[in-house]
Amino acid sequence: MHEARRGSRAGGPARPRDRRSVRSAAAAALTAVLLSIVSALTAPTAAHAGPAFTNPLNSTGPDPAMTWYNGNYYLMTTPWSGPLTMRRAPTIAQLKSTAPVAVFDAHAPGRDRSIWAPEFHLLNGPNGPRWYIYYSAGNGDIESQRVHVVESAGLDPMGPYTYKGMIFGPNNWWGIDGSVVTINNQMYFTWSGVPTTLWRDSDPHIYLVALSNPWTVTGPRTAISAPTHAWERQGTPMNEGPVAIQRNGRTFITYSASACQGPDYKIGQLEYSGGSVLSASSWAKKPTPIFQRNDAAGVYGPAHHAFFKSPDGTEDWIVYHANDTPTQGCGSTRTTRIQRIGWNADGTPNLGVPVSTSTVLAPPSGEPAGPQNSTWRLQSVNFPDRYVRHVNYDVRIDPHVSPAQDSQFRVVPGLANSNGHVSFESVNFPGYFLRHSNYDFVLAANDNSTAFRADATFRQVAGLSDASAVSFQSYSFPDRYIRHANYLLRLDTIGTATARADATFRLVS
Template sequence: MFRIAVRHWVTLGAALLALFASLLAVQPTQQAAAADGKPYTNPVKSQKGADPWLEYYNGNYYLVTTSFTGELTMRKSPTLAGLSTAPSVQVWSDSTSSRNWNMWAPEIHFFDGKWYLYYSAGPRGSACCDDQRTHVLESSGSDPMGPYTHKNTFTGSNLNPNGWLIDASVLKHNNKLYLVGSGSAGGSKQSLVIAPLSNPYTLASSTFTVISSPTLSWETQSGEVNEGPEPLYRNGRTFLVYSASACWGPDYKLGQLELTGSDPLLASAWTKKQTPVFQRSDANSVYAPGHNGFFTSPDGTENWIVYHANDAAGDGCDNGRTTRAQKFTWNSDGTPNFGTPVALGATIAGPSGETATTPTAYTIVNRNSGKCLDVNGGGTADGTNILQWTCNGGANQKWRVEDMADDTSRLVNVATGKVADVAECASADGADIRQWSWLNNNCQKFRMVYLGGDYVRIVNAATGKVADVADCSTANGADVRQWTWLNNNCQQWRLVPTTA
């Protein structure tokens, strides 16, 4: 410390003021608040919206949800708002009878340059749902939409009945991986269980440890259940946010564990919060909010939760549940604060850092010719031909790909409001694809099946045949018809986001 004579205080004061002013001049200005993303409203998926998982990766959001069938579909959009109208593209279908039905709770996780898709499924035709097992797929590269191949099935040697395991996710701790899910070990109720992984698709031990059981009153409403564990990390702390009570009741909700010990495989290492962290809001008409995931805004500054919920207390545990998302914050003690579920229809600022335009329609571009699917001349009459033409931005080349809630979509032309239709519902190769008024039959429904590289095949639900440019022509006006799948570029299409 300096000793300064009193007589010098005026001079010193002036000098200090000058120094303070100079320091202020060189201090960086406070960083401006992150810009809000594109406005959106919940739900972000109104069809088959249960058990959602959402990732933001390389400029796009990817959303996958429970299907209850033998297919899994995924939506992709550069904005959260765009997910509500994004095409549902089939990324997995399974013909193996032991695992091709009741596909639940899919999640994607990125390890060592590949995506791993975890989901639960059982055999087609069996009573729901004592035969559910957890499976994992592996992508061929770094595209979240695949293509995927089946890599493994996880079976717990001590899980009842016969290895039953659902709602799996992956926990990372001290550079090790763990599989967390929901099952019953020994005589336990449906509980949260954990086992170590030696890699993303192999259990290091088939013995699972129970780390949470439904013992609190709010975990046992309409049924005694702990399920859907989802890891959440911040500032060196690890949380597991899980769903509690029965999904068919309005009081399904979220609870929270925190890893307070050093070994995730020990039940004693986890501390349960004694009250729920996210639950129904009668004021906002949100019931049974649960089975969530977490994602981060594009600029990395915001934390978001995605979850499903019902809009009536009696809606139950089926495809009526819709996908919703909202930002959350953190309490002063370092724990997450999820707030109250937001009402449907409320306009919300999207995740910060979104810069892309929200798509509302798509052009459909042939891989071979580079030309667009086009309603001839923009004609509005039933039967007007659908062909290919140089892409020109016309409304007759723009399509809404509308989810029909049965793993299919209809293609609605923006200019005419009519849909793509296989003429006379014919099953023959060469049957024309034209536009027609909506009749709600399978000849007007299509599956978008992912092939990789942003391309799909467009498969008619009635005939199983695909949209094909006649004779692989590259000319304007070449007809688009259906044909048996030949796996050539004339049968592959890219869905390019645009605005209506």
């Protein structure tokens, strides 16, 4: 859970320069995998228009919550201090390079420290549908942590927001990691709390209580899970971060178990079995975890999570945080990752195993083409006043580009490979693309040759120096990346921290 815890243009088109031999791409064979009846996953036909991507979505991002709404993904993570922030973008690839925007900063003393785990929901309140953000905060002492609520002014997830209060009202309940679930037309609040009034005296449990409105609890609370299994007690006995996922009339609450400081932070599952929602006996705990470390993939402590639907509503996805090594702990090293989940033949969720950060993933089904076929500028990460531009058909990074169209490109599906690859077409010279030649870059007309298509195609990956930005790997020379050197654009191998920064960009609309 949290660290506090245990140019101008002249002349005609450039002539193609002498070429090296281009490696032909090997055709990838699709293998049909038969799933057993017990663990068979439903897999509806999906339409993936957006570019492929790799995890993580940022360079730091604990306790993520994410949704798709009205044409965009929205993502929040723990800010620790300062404003609650949100990222917004129409594709996962763009979300990775989008800067967070402050959406609420009116933190009064006593709730201005240890700001953790913001989670946002579109709920019907007294004034109609509004967005509500639930987050944990206090005065810096973990014993003061409580869950607070802010409400949007309208239907824009980016706000503005106003503070509604501490959700527990007069109850002296310790609590973090709040979420909301509606069961049988009644809203309930679920969170991680303790049986006594002091966190340090007890093991955190998963609680439920009814809500009279999105910011007010009503009636008694019920503990529906305690860390009783050995796998829930590794490092520290812990149940926290509960979130609901519902399908075919069934309600599951999944939660994080064991200590977030260690690699064995994992996810467990509860299911509502009928009867009184506020009766502990109405909730059945799965005796084994459903998502945990994957040493072979280099993923440790994968938990504190949420779920979201693909843009077309046909797929379920999990967003979670994890570390790259078993010793990184419960701080800012945790990054946000996502992957598609499935459903077992018995109707229970199948989260699979956490995938490595080198695994290329298709975007959620129904995602728009995003940066592909749209107009973008490539901003240097280490020289943020400079943008990739063409001048006399050469390519470099410059500030104050005039005319602006010299730094604008249509990011289109890769000419040689459209699966997770892109090409850059000039806005003011349609049909001319960025291509490498003798490891230098030029703007040249597409002659539709195999060599041209390969030299103008790049795989978009997480930024080499900043995972929240992007880098571009050559299709024809996969050991080389687009980078700037002395402000000129080149195709180079990347061996130093400076080179990694020079090869990292942001897509700016």
